[in-house]
């Protein structure tokens with residue numbers, strides 16, 4: 001019985017292996033980009049506030065120190081009233097889009113997905129969220145509060 005080594009020409013060279021690796025990497029990146037692009041075209045984001053209609057409610061529904069939940073466009077929003085301010089925040093976490101919850105006792109927004117925390121102004125306190133919560137414009141005319149661009 002004879003054992004033969006494959007000839008050096010039958011084995012891929014280091015250069016060819018590296019080229020295959022790079023081609024595979026580029027193909028993977030291209031497929032990922034194409035998938036993301038197709039998803040954005042076929043299933044437009046439903047958490048956009050860009051085309052949302054303003055939402056109004058009487059100020060009496062929101063006492064000082066209280067909150068009011070509503071939906072602005074398709075976005076869950078919480079309006080927070082303090083003695084000094086009236087602010088509205090998107091409840092969509094800026095990390096990966098989970099819905100955050102308001103913890104009134106701590107005056108914080110909490111995202112249970114990855115322990116993200118935001119303060120009462122929407123600024124990041126802890127966890128992976130990269131930027132503050134989106135603030136939605138709020139205006140008041142007489143006793144009517146309006147959330148969103150008027």
Ligand code: FES
Pocket residue numbers: 093094095096097098111112113114115116127128129
């Ligand atoms: S999605 Fe909110 S912390 Fe990750």
